[in-house]
Amino acid sequence: xxxxxxxxxxxxxxxxxxxxxxxxxxxxxxxxxxxxxxxxxxxxxxxxxxxxxxxxxxxxxxxxxxxxxxxxxxxxxxxxxxxxxxxxxxxxxxxxxxxxxxxxxxxxxxxxxxxxxxxxxxxxxxxxxxxxxxxxxxxxxxxxxxxxxxxxxxxxxxxxxxxxxxxxxxxxxxxxxxxxxxxxxxxxxxxxxxxxxxxxxxxxxxxxxxxxxxxxxxxxxxxxxxxxxxxxxxxxxxxxxxxxxxxxxxxxxxxxxxxxxxxxxxxxxxxxxxxxxxxxxxxxxxxxxxxxxxxxxxxxxxxxxxxxxxxxxxxxxxxxxxxxxxxxxxxxxxxxxxxxxxxxxxxxxxxxxxxxxxxxxxxxxxxxxxxxxxxxxxxxxxxxxxxxxxxxxxxxxxxxxxxxxxxxxxxxxxxxxxxxxxxxxxxxxxxxxxxxxxx
Amino acid sequence: xxxxxxxxxxxxxxxxxxxxxxxxxxxxxxxxxxxxxxxxxxxxxxxxxxxxxxxxxxxxxxxxxxxxxxxxxxxxxxxxxxxxxxxxxxxxxxxxxxxxxxxxxxxxxxxxxxxxxxxxxxxxxxxxxxxxxxxxxxxxxxxxxxxxxxxxxxxxxxxxxxxxxxxxxxxxxxxxxxxxxxxxxxxxxxxxxxxxxxxxxxxxxxxxxxxxxxxxxxxxxxxxxxxxxxxxxxxxxxxxxxxxxxxxxxxxxxxxxxxxxxxxxxxxxxxxxxxxxxxxxxxxxxxxxxxxxxxxxxxxxxxxxxxxxxxxxxxxxxxxxxxxxxxxxxxxxxxxxxxxxxxxxxxxxxxxxxxxxxxxxxxxxxxxxxxxxxxxxxxxxxxxxxxxxxxxxxxxxxxxxxxxxxxxxxxxxxxxxxxxxxxxxxxxxxxxxxxxxxx
Numbered sequence: 001x002x003x004x005x006x007x008x009x010x011x012x013x014x015x016x017x018x019x020x021x022x023x024x025x026x027x028x029x030x031x032x033x034x035x036x037x038x039x040x041x042x043x044x045x046x047x048x049x050x051x052x053x054x055x056x057x058x059x060x061x062x063x064x065x066x067x068x069x070x071x072x073x074x075x076x077x078x079x080x081x082x083x084x085x086x087x088x089x090x091x092x093x094x095x096x097x098x099x100x101x102x103x104x105x106x107x108x109x110x111x112x113x114x115x116x117x118x119x120x121x122x123x124x125x126x127x128x129x130x131x132x133x134x135x136x137x138x139x140x141x142x143x144x145x146x147x148x149x150x151x152x153x154x155x156x157x158x159x160x161x162x163x164x165x166x167x168x169x170x171x172x173x174x175x176x177x178x179x180x181x182x183x184x185x186x187x188x189x190x191x192x193x194x195x196x197x198x199x200x201x202x203x204x205x206x207x208x209x210x211x212x213x214x215x216x217x218x219x220x221x222x223x224x225x226x227x228x229x230x231x232x233x234x235x236x237x238x239x240x241x242x243x244x245x246x247x248x249x250x251x252x253x254x255x256x257x258x259x260x261x262x263x264x265x266x267x268x269x270x271x272x273x274x275x276x277x278x279x280x281x282x283x284x285x286x287x288x289x290x291x292x293x294x295x296x297x298x299x300x301x302x303x304x305x306x307x308x309x310x311x312x313x314x315x316x317x318x319x320x321x322x323x324x325x326x327x328x329x330x331x332x333x334x335x336x337x338x339x340x341x342x343x344x345x346x347x348x349x350x351x352x353x354x355x356x357x358x359x360x361x362x363x364x365x366x367x368x369x370x371x372x373x374x375x376x377x378x379x380x381x382x383x384x385x386x387x388x389x390x391x392x393x394x395x396x397x398x399x400x401x402x403x404x405x406x407x408x409x410x411x412x413x414x415x416x417x418x419x420x421x422x423x424x425x426x427x428x429x430x431x432x433x434x435x436x437x438x439x
Numbered sequence: 440x441x442x443x444x445x446x447x448x449x450x451x452x453x454x455x456x457x458x459x460x461x462x463x464x465x466x467x468x469x470x471x472x473x474x475x476x477x478x479x480x481x482x483x484x485x486x487x488x489x490x491x492x493x494x495x496x497x498x499x500x501x502x503x504x505x506x507x508x509x510x511x512x513x514x515x516x517x518x519x520x521x522x523x524x525x526x527x528x529x530x531x532x533x534x535x536x537x538x539x540x541x542x543x544x545x546x547x548x549x550x551x552x553x554x555x556x557x558x559x560x561x562x563x564x565x566x567x568x569x570x571x572x573x574x575x576x577x578x579x580x581x582x583x584x585x586x587x588x589x590x591x592x593x594x595x596x597x598x599x600x601x602x603x604x605x606x607x608x609x610x611x612x613x614x615x616x617x618x619x620x621x622x623x624x625x626x627x628x629x630x631x632x633x634x635x636x637x638x639x640x641x642x643x644x645x646x647x648x649x650x651x652x653x654x655x656x657x658x659x660x661x662x663x664x665x666x667x668x669x670x671x672x673x674x675x676x677x678x679x680x681x682x683x684x685x686x687x688x689x690x691x692x693x694x695x696x697x698x699x700x701x702x703x704x705x706x707x708x709x710x711x712x713x714x715x716x717x718x719x720x721x722x723x724x725x726x727x728x729x730x731x732x733x734x735x736x737x738x739x740x741x742x743x744x745x746x747x748x749x750x751x752x753x754x755x756x757x758x759x760x761x762x763x764x765x766x767x768x769x770x771x772x773x774x775x776x777x778x779x780x781x782x783x784x785x786x787x788x789x790x791x792x793x794x795x796x797x798x799x800x801x802x803x804x805x806x807x808x809x810x811x812x813x814x815x816x817x818x819x820x821x822x823x824x825x826x827x828x829x830x831x832x833x834x835x836x837x838x839x840x841x842x843x844x845x846x847x848x849x850x851x852x853x854x855x856x857x858x859x860x861x862x863x864x865x866x867x868x869x870x871x872x873x874x875x876x877x878x
Contacts, residue, residue, distance in 0.1 A: 007506050007569060009560035033556055035511055036543065041556060042509040050509070067446050070481040070489070072474055072593045073512060073576055074545075091538045096545075099530045099580045104475065106513075106535075117472055117480060121448035130446060137512055137576070141538045154511045 001346070002368075003381045007044050010393055021216055022328035023148030025337050029397045031324070038145025038153030045397060046324065048345035050156065053323050054135055056187045056342065057158045064180035064239050066131040066160050071113050073137055077103040079112040082297050092140045106139035111293050111315055114161040118311065119299035125165040128301065128311075129173050133160030135320060149321045150218070150281075150329075156321040162314045165303055167290070170312035174206065174288045175243040177316040179233050181210050181284050182246075186232040188323065189340025190283075190330060193227050195255040197285060209257065210284040214330035217279030222266050223255040225274040257282075281326045288314040331421075337398030338421050346379040348437065349399040353387050353406030364405050367415070367430055371403075374438035395420065403433055440785070441807075442820045446483050449832055460655055461764035462587030464776050468836045470763070477584025477592030484836060485763065487784035489595065492762050493574055495626045495781065496597045503619035503678050505570040505599050510552050512576055516542040518551040521736050531579045545578035550732050550754055553600040557750065558738035564604040567740065567750075568612050572599030574759060588760045589657070589720075589768075595760040601753045604742055606729070609751035613645065613727045614682035616755040618672050620649050620723050621685075625671040627762065628779025629722075629769060632666050634694040636724060648696065649723040653769040656718030661700050663692040664713040696721075720765045727753040770860075776837030777860050785818040787876065788838040792826050792845030803844050806854070806869055810842075813877035834859065842872055 009030040018024040026032050031046030042050055058068065077095065080086035094106040107113065114132055122130065135158045145153050162173035178194065185192035190212045197209040211221055213228075233246055254269045256262070257280065266275065291310035294300065300308040319326075331338045339345070348371070352364040361382075368380045379399060381390050387406075394402050404416040414427040417436070428436065448469040457463040465471050470485030481489055497507065516534065519525035533545040546552065553571055561569065574597045584592050601612035617633065624631035629651045636648040650660055652667075672685055693708045695701070696719065705714065730749035733739065739747040758765075770777045778784070787810070791803040800821075807819045818838060820829050826845075833841050843855040853866040856875070867875065 005504060005506075007508070007560075007571065030560075033559065035552060035555070036513065036515045037541075039511045039513055039543075041511060041552065043556075044506050044508055047507055047509045065444060067444075067483050068486055069446070069483055070486045072478045072480060074475065074478055074578070074593055076475045094535065094537065096533065096535050098533060099582070102476075113474060113480065116474070117482075120472065121446075121469075132446065139513070143538070154513055 001377075001379050003379060004383050006379070008393075008397065009043065010396060018148065020147050020150065020329070021332060022150060022325035025328055025332060025396070026148055026325065029337060032149060038142055038151070040149055040152060040154070045345045049324050049327075049339070049343055050321060052343045052345075053188060053327075054156070054158070054320050057184050057318055057320060058135065060180045060184040060187070061133050061158070061160060063183075063235075064131075064176045065129075066133045066177075066180075068134065069117075069132050070134045071107070071110050071117075071136060073106055073139070074104045075107045075110075075113055077105050079116055080105060083112045083115075083293050084296055085112070092142065094139050094141045107136075108138055108140045109157075109315070109317070110134070110136075110159055111161065111313075112297070115293045115297045115299045115313070118163055119294075119297065122163070122311075123302060125301050125303050129162065129164050129169055131160055131162045131173060131176075133158060133316075147218075148325055150325040152321065155319065158318040158320055160316040162316070164312045165301060165309070166312060170288055170290070170314060172243070174286060174314050175247050176239050177286050177314070178208065178247050179237060179239070179243050181286065181316075181318070182232050183235075183237075184318070185210060185212070185283065188327060188343050190327065191228060192283065193221070193223055193255050193280070194250055195221065195223075195257055195280075196251070196260065197257070206288040208286050209282050210286075211257065211280030212283050212326045212330055213278055214281055214326065215279055216329045217281040219280050219282070220258040220261075220277065221256070221280035222258075222261050222275070222277050224253040224270045225276045227253050227255055228276075281322075281329060282319075283323050283326050284316075284318040286314065286316045332398070335392070336396035339398045339400060341400045344400050345397070346377040346399050348376060348378055348401035348403055349394045349397070350378050350380040351387075351390050351394060351402060351404045352380070352382050353390070353404065355382050355384050357407055359410055360405055360407055363410055363415070363430060367403065367405065367433060370430075370434045371437055374434060376437050401437070440816075440818050442818060443822050445818070447832075447836065448482065449835060457587065459586050459589065459768070460771060461589060461767035464767055464771060464835070465587055465764065468776060471588060477581060477590070479588055479591060479593070484784045488763050488766075488778070488782055489760060491782045491784075492627060492766075493595070493597070493759050496623050496757055496759060497574065499619045499623040499626070500572050500597065500599060502622075502674075503570075503615045504568075505572045505616075505619075507573065508556075508571050509573045509575060510546070510549050510556075512546055512578070513543045514546045514549075514552055516544050518555055519544060522551045522554075522732050523735055524551070531581065533578050533580045546575075547577055547579045548596075548754070548756070549573070549575075549598055550600065550752075551736070554732045554736045554738045554752070557602055558736065561602070561750075562741060564740050564742050567602055567604050568608055569602045570599055570612060570615070571602075572597060572755075586657075587764055589764040591760065594758065597757040597759055599755040601755070603751045604740060604748070605751060609727060609729070609753060611682070613725060613753050614686050615678050616725050616753070617647065617686050618676060618678070618682050620725065620755075620757070621671050622674075622676075623757070624649060624651070624722065627766060627782050629766065630667060631722065632660070632662055632694050632719070633689055634660065634662075634696055634719075635690070635699065636696070645727040647725050648721050649725075650696065650719030651722050651765045651769055652717055653720055653765065654718055655768045656720040658719050658721065659697040659700075660695070660717060660719035661697075661705050662694040662715050662717075663709045664715045666692050666694055667715075720761075720768060721758075722762050722765050723755075723757040725753065725755045771837070774831070775835035778837045778839060780839045783839050784836070785816040785838050787815060787817055787840035787842055788833045788836070789817050789819040790826075790829050790833060790841060790843045791819070791821050792829070792843060794821050794823050796846055798849055799844060799846055802849055802854070802869060806842065806844065806872060809869075809873045810876055813873060815876050840876070
């Protein structure tokens with residue numbers, strides 16, 4: 001993409017309303033624009049990151065056997081009366097009256113609707129296990145929306161719902177999501193720790209929160225350092241097999257947010273040199289809640305013994321839009337964002353130091369064409385900006401690699417390649433650059 | 440995908456509420472489920488078609504130089520007061536009061552919001568032309584939602600917005616969208632005719648509606664048959680070049696919906712043998728409306744002469760969710776849907792006539808693996824249903840090809856390949872099947 005034909009509105013000033021670093025950087029790098037309190041438009045660079053995160057989540061959900069659907073944003077409020085959550089949810093649920101005076105709500109989550117879909121079609125245990133998920137915009141009317149997309153009102157969530165005949169199979173469904181989450185967050189370049197959690201308004205018996213470790217995170221977390229070094233299950237993991245050892249191995253080690261932290265237990269269970277206290281950002285949560293919704297909503301299946309039982313359910317959320325901010329919190333420096341390669345909006349930036357100079361333009365044009373042909377997404381800064389502004393802009397938007405082309409280097413047949421994360425620079429020929437990235 | 444692990448709830452009965460064929464078939468084939476009046480959940484097969492259509496639209500928009508963003512579903516109502524459309528839009532606009540008594544609307548379209556984004560960042564003609572688009576859920580509170588997703592309330596739309604310095608360049612932006620639309624609809628297997636149109640509530644000077652021809656369409660349309668045979672611009676078309684001849688060539692030939700049809704002109708301009716009167720379904724519309732929004736909303740750019748002028752705008756919509764229904768209206772038979780290959784939820788269906796039989800299972804398993812390796816999306820019916828139900832189900836969901844594997848054919852080393860559209864059947868060896876589809 002040529003920057004001159006693209007839309008990356010960088011801000012020179014740090015917006016005063018932004019209190020946390022990810023919010024500041026998302027505004028300054030032109031990723032988002034606020035359209036109302038807690039409601040954001042995603043500008044081109046931000047949109048690309050959002051889609052990359054969404055795609056990683058989708059691939060890992062599909063790998064784990066979940067089936068993608070798409071439920072609407074608006075729901076009939078009657079569904080929430082059936083489950084008993086209409087009153088319980090409180091003012092965070094946005095209630096809407098349509099032209100015929102029927103009440104709708106903007107879905108803050110979809111347990112009710114997916115249970116309605118399930119009960120309409122599935123009657124027998126033979127159709128189980130089933131896990132339906134979607135990636136859709138939700139709305140929660142936070143009293144004080146803040147921190148940008150970290151705590152917005154309209155936000156993109158992946159929510160999955162598992163249906164099983166009994167507790168043992170429901171536990172297996174839970175484990176599949178737990179492992180899929182480990183894989184998805186790892187693929188985004190994050191260190192993420194599952195922590196035992198309260199079940200809160202979703203209800204249920206078993207829950208884990210997944211926290212990204214980041215110095216600037218929202219919550220204090222306490223954990224056994226060994227959790228960090230535990231290998232993430234590989235792509236080839238068998239989701240049909242027994243995943244309980246993977247879950248148990250992690251659950252055996254101490255990890256808790258300040259909400260549930262027990263200092264005495266922490267000190268008793270974890271040797272001092274492995275005790276770690278740092279900050280975390282919640283990016284996902286998994287719940288097993290059995291028949292909490294299926295009983296009031298009469299979602300039953302006929303078991304092998306011919307008897308109807310309420311289906312056993314769990315739900316599994318990932319904050320897709322929140323992850324964009326969480327990744328920035330975990331990966332930035334004073335100059336700007338440092339995108340992990342799998343979620344970067346472009347693979348590399350190509351900087352033309354003297355746009356308008358025939359030789360430099362030609363060299364950049366050739367590199368752009370070759371790298372694009374090699375399957376790389378290149379953001380080519382072909383504008384007339386001065387070099388200093390171009391360097392600062394590239395550092396701010398944080399693509400993993402920068403390829404800098406100027407007349408002086410070209411005289412020696414060289415261009416400069418910079419790694420955004422380490423700052424390391426190398427001088428290479430154009431061919432060497434193409435070979436490096438075409439790998 | 441193995442059908443036994445998927446979720447394709449077929450209905451045996453034709454739902455009584457469905458008045459048009461696409462609505463009936465979408466319900467019967469398990470593509471959608473109604474969640475409220477005019478509000479639908481997309482089940483797995485329907486979701487896949489929706490995504491394929493969305494991706495074709497995206498690719499053609501990108502090819503034409505438009506830049507993808509994502510605006511939120513909810514908007515501040517103040518924006519609509521600025522443009523003067525708050526009152527004009529009427530009860531079709533869903534108005535919402537949040538917990539702080541601030542008024543939001545569920546966006547029925549985004550002229551106001553995108554103009555707000557533009558004016559916040561773009562100040563100079565040097566940043567033009569610019570075309571920003573998004574593919575997002577919209578809401579229009581129709582008095583009588585009906586015909587399934589053809590006239591739903593919550594619907595997925597691609598809407599693009601062009602910004603130019605003057606009328607001449609705005610016209611070029613308009614032409615790029617016109618050509619992108621011809622290409623996008625053609626890629627979906629549709630015969631689509633642009634027709635001069637009233638500009639309606641969007642306002643403006645120039646507009647075309649794009650109508651899919653389908654016997655069961657909603658509107659009567661009149662056209663010169665030569666329009667149908669006009670070649671669609673190829674993938675290599677230069678969007679930087681002069682596209683006006685393509686637009687003019689079509690505009691020179693008569694094409695009108697009954698709203699604006701003039702029988703006398705029709706007969707005067709079109710030789711009798713080329714006069715065609717049939718039914719159409721509107722799937723897209725393009726508008727040029729100049730400064731209608733930029734003037735009241737003060738979206739100006741500084742021109743080369745240093746003077747500020749209101750930016751010239753156009754908007755361009757495609758009904759993504761509506762297209763799913765329009766394609767079915769244009770392509771079905773008594774047995775069910777006939778998906779054009781580019782939008783089919785799977786490339787082919789693999790039918791195991793005797794699931795549980797070791798030989799048949801093995802042959803199907805091998806075919807499934809080989810076809811999947813060859814990059815084909817295969818829906819493998821590995822269930823214990825009887826053959827008649829499997830055949831009827833495959834015809835109903837309408838994948839372009841069916842590969843049928845049974846013990847009798849396997850004795851001769853043959854499987855049957857059926858083309859859903861023509862009904863033509865061939866007996867081939869498994870290797871021949873793989874070679875056929877691996878092309």
